[in-house]
Amino acid sequence: MTLQIYNTMSREKEEFVPVDPGKVNMYVCGPTVYDYIHIGNARPMIFFDVVRAYLEDRGYDVNYVANFTDVDDKLIRKAEAMNTTVPEVAETFIAAYYEDLEGLGVQRATLNPRVTENMDDIIAFIGELVDTDHAYASGGDVYFRTSSFEGYGKLSRQNLEQLQFGIRIEVDARKENQEDFVLWKGAKSGEIFWESPWGPGRPGWHIECSAMARRYLGDTLDIHGGGQDLQFPHHECEIAQSESLTGHPLSNYWMHNGYVNIDNEKMSKSLGNGITVKELRARYKKEALRYFVLSTQYRNPLNFSADNMQQSLNSVERIENAVGAVHHRLSAATAGTEGVTEELQTKLAAVLNDFYAKMDDDFNTPDAVTAVFEWVNEANLVLRQDVARKADLEALLEAFRKMNAVLRIAAEPGAELLDEEVEALIAERAEARKAKNWSRSDEIRDLLAEQGILLEDTPQGMRWRRK
The missing domain is CATH 1.10.730.10 (Isoleucyl-tRNA Synthetase; Domain 1)
Structure with missing residues (x-):
């Protein structure tokens, strides 16, 4: 038996042959950590966890990288709404992400790099694109010159003419072509920023993954994964940036999971039907x-x-x-x-x-x-x-x-909490309720419920029993 993978790039199933025999370098786009993740995020988390587990079962040494976007317009707006800082918002929701990861039975990635921890590499990557005329500075920002990359659109099967006709783009006089996308955003007053050759600012979304994938996994990945919604523009832009710079394919296999619907309706913010x-x-x-x-x-x-x-x-x-x-x-x-x-x-x-x-x-x-x-x-x-x-x-x-x-779709007997562990969790829950730490109180309640522990209030205090 040989492993066959449907490659979004070719639209066909292909035999899986890694770059280095016995090793797999896999990059999956992670969340922008400005809120709790939803069921749409859970699907790739679970599916690519299984991909990794199966590859390891077949004897491969898997290096699995999934990033955190921890600086972004959404984080800036969230920090303003919460009257806190962007790093504090990121820390809050990265911690929540790891709790959700555990709650889904998903193994942590080999590495979860953060954008803010890789700023030097991102800036250097942009600088190389500018030096090779694949990017240009304009009005405090830096843009990728889409016309410089002949393959732009090959993943989504669209060319520049189709993209010009088919997507709505705000006209920006700073761009040479309206399809050009931002690599570096000049900082607005009061925003978090980093110094760069083009002035203070922060990276655009697409460049982050190109820089981190290259740093941690090399010029050509074995597998690049993510949701179907990332094919365009995110993955298309990653390909343009990375392949313009290295001259090598960014990934040999592209995998995309489908959308999640809620009661047969597309999940969307406008419908308000998302579930965390x-x-x-x-x-x-x-x-x-x-x-x-x-x-x-x-x-x-x-x-x-x-x-x-x-x-x-x-x-x-x-x-x-x-x-x-x-x-x-x-x-x-x-x-x-x-x-x-x-x-x-x-x-x-x-x-x-x-x-x-x-x-x-x-x-x-x-x-x-x-x-x-x-x-x-x-x-x-x-x-x-x-x-x-x-x-x-x-x-x-x-x-x-x-x-x-x-x-990992069924639990085996023998994994139950010991009695003393149950007692300790109930005591911790009581302290959390006294401190009005409702989040931790709910987490403990849910954990006990998963283990079949029934809580009962009695005149003598809280008691528990197994179902």
Whole structure:
């Protein structure tokens, strides 16, 4: 089996061949940290977490970089609204991002570089573009000269003439062409700024990722990922900047996940139908959220609804019930000399072959999940036996763990909080409520609820019990 990836650049599935054998350099555009992330952000977080996990399962050493945009117009406006500073806004929402990451069962990236920590590299990158006539300074800003890069539009399959006709651009007399985009923004009065050869200011959005990808992963990435909405202009502009400077492809494989709809309507600020990950975590366990995202092919639209989430919860419960039952039977089984039955060995091999074949087909997670349910069926057949072999039960768990290590859509027994940990969390929650730290109080409540801990107020104080 060879891994095939649908490459947005070619619009075809291609065999995956990394630049360096055994190693994968992957860059995924991260959030602008001015607010809590929403369900639209959760989709690439979960999906590319699975991509990384599967590549590691196949034996690759994955260097996974996902950036933070921690200076931007949105952060400046948020700082003004909160009567604080841009760095403080960034710190607040980066901390919230990491909490959401954990709440989605997503492993942290190898590195999460921040724009503000890479300003020297960004300024140097812009300087090289100016020196090679791919960029020019005008009115305190610096712009990329789109006409200097023949391939501009190749990712989104649009040329400059189509772009001129098809997108709305504010006329700016400082630009040579209205399609030229900003690399460096001159600072307005009172704004956060950095010194540069073109005066005080801050970088434009697109240049940040080009500079950080080059610094941490080199001139050519193996995989560049992000949401479908980033194809144009963000990724198109990254390509123009990076390839103009290096003369090499920015990435060999481009991957984009589809949009998220809410009750069959596009999620948008104008409709006010966005849902934050923080809200989702309070309502659903992380395994159900992961199952929901992975049950749809990543390039297709994903529709969030209460019904779809209930189906996801039911599906996760079915898997976890089977896993729990295997654990229970195994704990009571006695060791025997017999090995795994040949029939079960053959069936489990077929299940795993099916799982890996589906994942090799452009990370087809919906069909990979189907393989997990094939495992459930096999587990139930073994569990119906009056006496199940210990070796069979162990083989079932081994096969399940191989698939779940990639998808992480079901929790195994044995991960519950210990009694003393529950008591400590309840005590911490009581202190948080006294201090009116409602955010921490809610987090602890949600954690306990996920662990099946019921809280009860009694005349003697707070008591708890497991469901």
